[in-house]
Amino acid sequence: MNIKCLSTKVSASDFCRKEKPNFKESRLKELSRGVVLHNEDSVICEFVDSINVTVSCKSNLIKNECLFSKDSCLKIKKIYAADLKLFHHSNPTGAKVNCLFVKNDFFELNAL
Helix, strand or coil: CEEEECCEEEEHHHHHHHHHHHCHHHCCCEEEEEEECCCCCCEEEEEECEEEEEEECCCCCCCCCCCCHHHHHHHHHHHHCCCCEEEEEECCCCCEEEEEEECCHHHHCCCC
């Protein structure tokens, strides 16, 4: 989604990344997503440590890749986990895809 900022269209995610230093509680987190509100004059920026997303295989977003959980999660990442890394993916029953995304520094800190 895009927002018009000073007569220039900017993606909500790019806007959130640029504004991140202004959000005190977000400094140690990563961008999950930026959402333009319906009235198009406000943006919600979501910053998280990790996010677990489960999507039904009936969803148009992943129905063609549902049996390939990694491919499905990479599609899901674009919408729900912009600056996070895919940590785990599964499709145990063939009915839904489970994705766990974590902060990039999770891997750098040898937190495994």
